[in-house]
Amino acid sequence: MLQTSTTADKDTGPPSAISARGIQLKFGDLTVLNDVNVDIERGTFVSLLGPSGCGKSTFLNAVAGLLEPTAGIIHINGLPKEGIPRAAGYMFQEDTLLPWASALDNVMLPQQVVGRKDEAEARNLLATVGLKGFEEKRPIQLSGGMRKRVQFARLLAQKPEIVFMDEPFGALDALTKLVMQQELLDLMQRDPKTVLFVTHDPAEAILLSDRILVFVDCH
Known part of the structure; x- marks a missing residue:
């Protein structure tokens, strides 16, 4: 309370x-x-x-x-x-990344929901959170901290x-x-x-x- x-x-x-x-x-x-x-x-x-x-x-x-x-x-x-x-955007404690999708595809998910596609923006967001070079990695290939960075980049993609x-x-x-x-x-x-x-x-x-x-x- x-x-x-x-x-x-x-x-x-x-x-x-x-x-x-x-x-x-x-x-x-x-x-x-x-x-x-x-x-x-x-x-x-x-x-x-x-x-x-x-x-x-x-x-x-x-x-x-x-x-x-x-x-x-x-x-x-x-x-x-x-x-x-x-x-608003929401970042949960649990890992909410799509396990079959790359880091780049996970970040682009909010774009797809609203019917647009901007790969350059998604790559820039991953670079912003320190994941340049990891765009094609799937969640299982990333550490816990890296997965959190992908989650945060995806949240930022919602603007x-x-x-x-x-x-x-x-x-x-x-x-x-x-x-x-x-x-x-x-x-x-x-x-x-x-x-x-x-x-x-x-x-x-x-x-x-x-x-x-x-x-x-x-x-």
Whole structure:
């Protein structure tokens, strides 16, 4: 359950990238989120920090449109959220690459979904995440860190304004995790986006975040 202060609506300036008001989410008799109120400004990297089972991923998935709140309303860029926001991309903890497809084909998948094909752009994205020369490799031929880079390049191919990340580096070894964290920081500095990032690691949250929302287990 979220344990944080609220942010008042602003009368001037552009709307927040994400605005949640009175969010409640129940699974049967279990209340996971209750009266969550928060604003997340555009271009801000926000971590949701807390132990497992405290509602971090539940809130992330509610904002991302994968879960419907029991009560309350969520706005994306000033408009009520309807389904999965078109302006957003999601990077899961699990490996979601197509195992039979090359790194290049995996990155080009979002292009194909919208009926376009730009191989040069996909190659450039792979180069951006440090995978130039690995375009034709399939996931089984890549290390865990490399597969995460392909996932991130594929996410960038969607051209998202908002990025949802659910413990994307949780399964990596400590050294690879540090490398990926720094690469994420570098990419976000070059091309700032609004990021909502789930973690249970305080050090990771401090390193990456402009702002941290702390969740506690209130069951």
